[in-house]
Amino acid sequence: MTDTAFDTAPAVDPTAMKVSDEVAIEISNMNKWYGTFHVLRDINLTVNRGERIVVAGPSGSGKSTMIRCINRLEEHQAGKIVVDGTELTSDLKNIDKVRSEVGMCFQHFNLFPHLTILENCTLAPIWVRKTPKKEAIETAMYFLEKVKIPDQANKYPGQLSGGQQQRVAIARSLCMKPRIMLFDEPTSALDPEMIKEVLDTMIELAQEGMTMICVTHEMGFARQVANRVIFMDQGQIVEQNEPEEFFNNPRSERTKLFLSQILGH
Amino acid sequence: MSNTHADTVLYVRDTMLPQSEPPASTIGPAGWAKQNLFSGWLNTLLTVVSAAFVVFLLYRLLPWFISPTWGSDSLSSCRALFEEIGRDHEGACWGVIRDRWQQLLFGFYPAELYWRPILSLILLMVALAPVLFVGKVPAKMLIFSVIYPFMLPWLLWGGTVWMPIAVIAGFGVGYLVFKLVAKVGPGGLAAIVATLATVLWWLFLTAPVAYGLASVLPLALEPVASRQFGGFMLSVTIGVVAIACSLPIGIVLALGRRSDLPLVKWLCVGFIEFIRGVPLITLLFVASVLLNIFLPPGTNFDIILRVMIMTTLFASAYMAEVIRGGLAALPKGQYEGADSLGLDYWQAQRLIIMPQALKISIPGIVSTFIGVFKDTTLVSIIGLLDPLGLANAIRADTDWNGIYWELFLFIGAVFFIFCFSMSRYSMYLERKLQTGHR
Ligand SMILES: Nc1ncnc2c1ncn2[C@@H]1O[C@H](COP(=O)(O)OP(=O)(O)OP(=O)(O)O)[C@@H](O)[C@H]1O
């Protein structure tokens, strides 16, 4: 679908990016229901530190729900999720701890419209991490520079383009110095020319060794950055493989069907 | 494809046109009138009819209004004056305002102590300034805004200065207890114990402590009894207290109503629906009559205080619903954005949710404020002398027996000034918060 948007991106050699043996996220036998609807069925997934995982699958397959369980925006009802050694239970202290270690970017950015870009970025460090204001501003400017919008720092989110807003959202998460980043379709609300700028930012993050789980339909991104692609359907993980194998040699029928639809073959 | 078409449309401008004036009929007062008053036969007709109506009203009202009766000191002297100058129609008898304006403003508050309510009003402006005009007034002045609520009752009712200080000390006691308990137990427990300690302090220790200190160092203002309060001073006092307290209580109720904890939720829903289902007058009657039955005999629970509590509760319930509307209008993404950054519930509410929800609710909040302020006139029904109650009292005087319109006009004008300023302020605030957003 969007391979083209990616043609000009710098080539990345996935093998160059290190994956350690240390486990960052461990999901075992996780199940979730919305009322009587069984959205996630027996999910097992282990993510090592430094891994870059792309989650794909048809609409309604539970991709968002799964990654939202990782920072407890959704509650799972059975099984176990351990993030960075902390198990997610209903204990609020653990939840806030995990959330401050795990950054998340949303499809609709979810920036705070009443705060400037800079305030968006310094808010959580100041209130959650208790960073002194001056230091928080320095960090924020550093990351805004990194996503290439330091000159917009004093504007409001409503004054920025979609691509810029999504990059601000990434910078806002990075200001918390997270060890894991979750992306839920970060480019699907964007125009094609903005997709690239956001993906570039994400590639850069991957190259620096960030542990990432990314729900996306950007198959070009998956090929270049991911070291594992996970395919979900009907609330289950149907197939997971290295990107080359996944795209060139899909095993299950569902995956084949999905790929043929999404790649337009 | 041939390019003959392109040839025929080729065009190059060789002289540039200077900028010219718009047609005279669209600019200036004439242009404005044409666009807004006479654009089409229906609008022209409506304009003419409305203008005729306004002229007619003024023609009938102005002669009554312009009436040289400022100096008269009774209704009969007004009538004598009309006779004397040979006016064949009656006019307004403005003497009543000159004679009684102090009473309309202050009730039966001792005249030599008028400086106290006046000072309270001025200080009210000072206390409000940093809240109303954030960024334009030094934020340090907020300290005064916090102290003012404790100063106000002391200034108005008088008594020993140790009373408000002892009341403030209650917060100190609560804070200390919280710190102590938090060291050994969970934060929730500490909060409950601290609240309990504060309330106990207010109920049982504040008065003895204040009087104890007063006997050592007697610093006091001459006391004024509640039944001497009246007029706009009473309305403004009740209104300001109800307005100032209803906003935070309303916020808490609105949050409570959306809470996941069933007990909290049903308590809030029950409270809001009960209060909204009962007329304010009923609550005021409860305050004036029924509470006496339930309170232990001999307790001196001030009537104005009781009315303030009832008005505040009444306003809070409406406020809660207005704010709930604002909360409901916020996209779910804002909560998720806050959660995903690790902000806890109260931080998210305070920093992300409330600023936006309150902004959305400004028109509703200010409408509620204005409504509450006007509703303070209902206290005349339970015998408090608000401006309307005083109007009755003034009429009871033989000098002014039979005078209505002049008093009502005056009272209406003063109310209008207050309410209109509130509504203008809300427009200012909306404009100010608008900048930069979407
Ligand atoms: N709050 C909810 N209550 C009930 N059902 C829900 C809720 N949220 C999602 N669902 C259902 O759960 C299923 C999985 O939703 P989810 O958002 O995880 O899908 P997705 O894979 O992210 O889809 P998309 O690609 O469209 O974003 C869907 O069938 C959806 O209708």
Ligand SMILES: [Mg+2]
């Ligand atoms: Mg989704």
